[in-house]
Structures are given as structure tokens and as C-alpha cells.
Amino acid sequence: MKDKKEILALNAFALESADLSTFEDNLAELLRRREQIFGSLSVLFYQRPLHIVSARGCSILAADGTRYLDFYNNVPSVGHCHPRVTKAVCDQIQRLNINTRYLYRILNDYAEKLLSLFPPELSNLVLTCTGSESNDLALRIVRYFTKGEGFIVSSNAYHGNTAAVTEVSPASYRQGSLPRYVRTVPPPDPLYYGSDVGKGFAEAVAAEIQDLQQAGIPFAGLLVDTIFSSDGVYVDPPGFLQAAVDVVHEAGGLWIADEVQPGFGRTGTMWGFERHGVVPDLVTLGKPMGNGFPMAGIVTRPEYLRAFSEHFGYFNTFAGNPVAAAAGLAVLEVIEEEGLVENASCLGTKLRSWIQDLSTHYPVIGGVRGAGLYLGIDIVDPKDGRPDVRRATRIINALCEEKQILIGATGSLGHILKIRPPLCLQSPEAELFAEALEDVCRASL
Ligand code: PMP
Secondary structure, three states: OOOOOHHOOEEEEOOOOOOOOHHHHHHHHHHHHHHHHHHHHHHOOOOOOOOEEEEOOOOOEEOOOOOOEEEEOOOOOOEEEHHHHHHHHHHHHHOOOOOOOOOOOOHHHHHHHHHHOOOOOOOOOEEOHHHHHHHHHHHHHHHHHHOEEEEEEOOOOOOOOHHHHHHOOOOHHHOOOOOOOEEEOOOOHHHHHOOOOOHHHHHHHHHHHHHHHHHHHHEEEEEEEEEOOOOOOOOOOOOOOHHHHHHHHHOOEEEEEEOOOOOOOOOOOOHHHHHHHOOEEEEEEHHHHHHHOOEEEEOOOOHHHHHOOOOOOOOOOOOHHHHHHHHHHHHEEEEEEEEOHHHHHHHHHHHHHHHHHHHHOOOOOEEEEEOOOOEEEEEEOOOOOOOOHHHHHHHHHHHHHHOOOOOOEEOOOOOOOEEEOOOOOOOHHHHHHHHHHHHHHHOOO
């Protein structure tokens, strides 16, 4: 697609086109130093990047004293700097932190609590430090178990940044093409599949499996984010993945559910795959798992790990260290005690219906999708209903600069607003967002 944007280009600050003379001195100086040190791989959000100093709950404080309402960040998922998590991390790092080749009780306590939240057949856990590492290892496990090579992903998928995972992340490509053993299917959007998304998606997966086989590439599996975040947030109808997973299994493949974005309550259920009513073969976890402490993992069946361990050992120095276990345990306790899954479901439903309502008054809103506190809002040209990337960019930056609310963009073109606040969001904050969105949509007509 000609206008397709690579994932890091979405909502990114462009130094080349910025007029630094309009920025305060200290911001311009920070930007220059950052660019000099990090070079062309440096990425920042917003036309006027934010210099931030602290955060709490859903609020981020900037260096100039401005407070921003965070409607974007899913790493500090139970709330920025949650006191329970910071205390658990501080207490543990003062007592013991070391690699995982020793016994320490807090790791077992954490792992058992985490696994109790999964279907019983998913009874083994591998810990890593990032979502990318989890997906990288999951690809290897699936390849050794199935003896296949080919993977199917959605056409704007993002699954991480290692060499292997970049190859199954079409959203990362600025140029060139995917390797021959990677096939893509369009995201589960009625635009591509008509009214029966589940059937259409399963047929598309079946066609790509056949294509791989015809090319002499044995099929290994299907890797999808269960909320299709980078494709533009697709969750409906509930259960639509079931038929595709059946097709994968019939062909001898396995299904990896990437829960790095939807996991830990975001979608109003603990895991995004619950919406599909089908148990994954492997689940990959990350981002919100330590509420900012880097931790990630894979939950799967013992037989897959056994098959892999016949070929390789796996050791990860930092994964599952005592501090990670303390952070992870505190996160699970907070989710449970503060009722954050229910909060995500309840406030997400309200927010979606308010935005739906706005769409009847403001034709720049072409539609709203999502589950729990992960919503995607299509921004379109009111004249012809076509995706309107420039207007979406204007709305994102107006929310930031005029309303002090942070959101982002998603989808292959970048015209979909990504709404993803911490799960401790309160009703008045949700209302504030809806009002601000109405104001900027009105102004953008
Ligand atoms: N999978 C998905 C769906 C993601 O969104 C991301 C990160 N954006 C990853 C995997 C990779 O996680 P990490 O950046 O922690 O390696």
C-alpha cells in the first residue's frame, strides 16, 4: 500500500521538519543532545515532544509544571508508579537480586499465581525480559515442535524487534519484503471479509497455508495479537478466531497468542484470547507484566518445551530475577484487589458508547472499535469517509497541546486513534477525555 506507514513513524516527532526556534530553550537543547547521541534510531512522540519528570495514576507531570492525562500508556498499566509495586521492587532490590539459577520463594509464589489465571493445560512458564524475546523463543519452540518453518501473521502485525521477530512484523518494514516463509492475511475487518469475519479470516489463513505448502515450505503456525493492535484494533465478533485456529491445527500447526498488548486485564477480561473462546498453544506476555519493571514470558504446554529442550538449552540472565518476581506479584495483587479487570470492562464500555454517540454528531469519527480500555477510533474525511491521516495527526497533537491529554495512532496508515489509558482510570477522567475529544473534533470539521 503506497501510503502505508512503518510503525515507528506513527505519531512521531520529525526533527527535519520541526522549527526548533519556536521551542523553549531547554526543550530545543534536550532534543539536539538526544538526536546527537541516539542518531537516526531516536524516536519521540508528538510535534512538540514532551519533557516529563514524574507520574502517578493516570497523570504525567511535565518539566514546565503541566499535568497530562495519560490515555496512551499500557506499560504502567495498574497506574504510574503504583505505590504497592514500587514498594515491592524497592524492598526486594535491597534484600536480594540475582540470576535465576538459585531457589528463591518469591519466584515460585509469583509463577503459581500467574499460572492460576490460565486454563490448566497451559501449565508451564518461561520468563524473559521483553515481548520480543518471548515471541522470538515462541517461534523457535513452535518450529521445533511442528518441524515446520512457515508462519502466518496479519498484514500490519508488530511482534517485536529481534532479527527473527522483525521478519514476522510487517509493520516494521520501511522497504524490502518479508522472507518467503512468512505469509500475511488482512486484519479481521469486515472491509476485507464481509459480514462473516470468522469464516473469511479462516479461509484466508487456509489459503496461505496452502500457498506455503505449494512453495515447499512446511507450515509451523499462526502468530496473532489477540486484539490486532497495530492493524487498527479488531475484536469483533467475539469468537472470530476459533475457525482460523481449527484450520491451523488441522494443518499440524500451532497458534501463538501474542498477549503483549491485550494481556493483564486491558480488554476487560484477564486475557484477550478469552474473547475468542479458544485456548492458545502458546501465550506470549510482556509490557504491563511488571508495570514498568521489564519482564515478559511465555505460558504454554509442557510437551512443547520438552520438544524444544531436546535441541537447545535456554537461559536468560535477568528473566525471573527476584525483583521481577516481586514486581509481577504486586501487579497481580493490585489487579485483583482494585478490581481493574472489571474497571476496564465497565469504563471501556461507557467510553465506547460515548464515542459512538459523538460519531453521530461529528462525521470525522468514522467508527469506534475495541474491548475494555483498548479502543481504536477511525478518523475519516467527512466528505467521502476515507481515512484521513492528517486530520488524525492534528487531533492527536491538539489533544496533547490544547487539552493535555495523551493518545497515539495505529493502523497501517496511521488514521486510527489509539486509546489505551492505565486501567486505574476513573469515570471523571473518562468524561474529561470524551469532552476534549468532542471539542477537537468540532474544531477539526
Ligand atoms: N508484541 C506486541 C503485540 C507488541 O505491541 C510489542 C511491543 N510494542 C511486542 C510484541 C514487543 O515487545 P517489546 O517491545 O517488549 O519487545
